[in-house]
Amino acid sequence: MTVPLVIVGCGGHGREVLTIASAVNAAALLPRWQVLGFVDDRPNEVNLKRVQRHDVPYLGGVSWFSGAPADTHHVIGIGDPRVRRAVAERIDRYGIPAASLVHPNATLGSDLRHGPGLVVFAGARVTTNVTLGRHVHLNQNCTVGHDCELADHVSVNPLAAISGDCRLEEGVLVGTTAAVLQGLRVGRDSTVGAGACVVRDVPASVVVKGVPAR
Template identity: 60%
Template sequence: MTTNVVIVGTGGMGREIFGIVRAINANVSDAPVWRVLGFVDDYPTESGLKLVQRLDVPFLGPSRWLAGQSPTTHVALGVGDPRWRRETDLAIQPYGLPAATLVHPAAEIGPDCVFEEGLIALGGARVTTNVIVGRHVHLNQNCTVGHDCVLGDHVSVNPLAAVSGYCRIESGVMIGTTAAVLQGRTVGRDATVGAGAVVTRDVAGATTVKGVPAR
């Protein structure tokens, strides 16, 4: 069975999601799993629109295009920034459409992990065992999330970042590219961990830390 999906966001993340869909469809021998109806975006840039056009998929207009869609049409949030993704999630919730869970065939999610709708996992992302993942979490290329972690809603784990076991990463957190979070640490709601940082202590909510050790 093929399910329709609309990608929200014409930026890099939205177009990367299109790549995940293609990879998922290429991995099955019968009917495609997903059909991308197109992209919606309330604030598209000229370059984003040009790049979407190159993918040979229509730009459908602003997100209100989603109003009145069949309730079987799914959405995929292609918004990289966690807080902006939360806003977008809230803005489109009135349309009542389910969110697609899109896991690249080259990503690995442990069988006993529990995730809410909207998980996006790019190629090489790895989540091991007993990890609880909130809604619209983005796991970027080659990141790892170790055992027994809890990731809140709208978290982004950027490429090559490593979240060790027993960590708690609260809603709206961004873990920057190649950052490491040592085992058992908590990163508070809406905090940002800079690229390359090593988190050795808990991080307070709504703060930005960077460096080694992260401060």
């Protein structure tokens, strides 16, 4: 089965998502993604040139979806959770379904539930009894332990470690190499800085950083 796919966002994250679709196809996994191109409302010249090097066209802004071919799916290649949420809400108005992409070199354990738009990069590890919301992005070599719940639009950046039984509320970003210790909760739209170690619950809409994170 081949499914037409459009990647939203010409930046580095979007082009990395293209590499996941290519890896899925190279591994002969199903569905096979037919990448129609990139959509971006404000692509810059540098990123447009980088997209061209992949031999995948730039299609236009988000309004391109109004005339999308039947069965077109989208995946959002935007790393910032809050921007991703805003873009997802716009695309939902066009009724274009979100695809989930999992790199063949990632591992997803047993008893996993996830919403549409999940993106799992190479080397990411998810263990067991994990719930992932819509448009969750698990970046390269991050880990998500047992019994975790990650709500919609959460981003876990490269090498970050989410210990068992944690709850990350909607829109949380966990920076690269950060750790969230077991059983903790990070509140909606909060950011855990790169390299931080979270040792107690984090309220909503704050930035914490350092070891221990404050």
